[in-house]
Amino acid sequence: MTATSSTKELSFIHRIEPASLPGRPPLLLLHGTGGNEDDLIPFGNMISPGSALLSPRGKVLEGGMPRFFRRLAEGVFDEEDVRRRANELADFVAEARGAYGLAAPIAVGFSNGANIAAAVLQLRPEALAGAVLIRAMVPLQDPPATDLNGKPVLILSGASDPIVPADNAKRLAGILNKAGAKVEHRMLPTGHALSKTDVDLTTAWVDQL
Numbered sequence: 001m002t003a004t005s006s007t008k009e010l011s012f013i014h015r016i017e018p019a020s021l022p023g024r025p026p027l028l029l030l031h032g033t034g035g036n037e038d039d040l041i042p043f044g045n046m047i048s049p050g051s052a053l054l055s056p057r058g059k060v061l062e063g064g065m066p067r068f069f070r071r072l073a074e075g076v077f078d079e080e081d082v083r084r085r086a087n088e089l090a091d092f093v094a095e096a097r098g099a100y101g102l103a104a105p106i107a108v109g110f111s112n113g114a115n116i117a118a119a120v121l122q123l124r125p126e127a128l129a130g131a132v133l134i135r136a137m138v139p140l141q142d143p144p145a146t147d148l149n150g151k152p153v154l155i156l157s158g159a160s161d162p163i164v165p166a167d168n169a170k171r172l173a174g175i176l177n178k179a180g181a182k183v184e185h186r187m188l189p190t191g192h193a194l195s196k197t198d199v200d201l202t203t204a205w206v207d208q209l
């Protein structure tokens, strides 16, 4: 039986790849706009071989492209929807943990997936053991007070990212740091797309958890 054929019907369409090595942290893989549950599976296998991979598909469609929340324009978010969808995703994580017997996962999000992961950290911190936020920006202008209590967070930004201004990424790092997360923020000499440096830095970061 393949891993895919053991996928259960839960509140998000998703893929699950069971752990193949003990002691590796489960990863919650969150794709970017226009992606799906298959997109980050190879990335997950590269950065943490042997980890369980839980990969949902965003439920919001923008011109047919899956996302994790609605936006009003590029970089302008419908924050009511961000809140609703972050709670919905946190509920799915709890459901999937029960269904598949997983510990709290480390979210690994790219772009829109990184933004929803940042919102889940702020709204439902108990859902995640930590997060890797690749090309993330501030998801909520007025987040509730949260105690992130030393949760590890790696933020990887692109110095020439045309979608995420460097200042915005720095602001996100500051907000999460102030909320008590153990934040490492790296500004890479790259744009918005995933790069080999993202793979290398994320692999090293997951290894030292």
Ligand code: MLT
Pocket: 032, 033, 071, 074, 075, 111, 112, 113, 115, 163
């Ligand atoms: C977003 O909408 O979450 C960000 O602008 C990133 C993107 O998906 O382009």
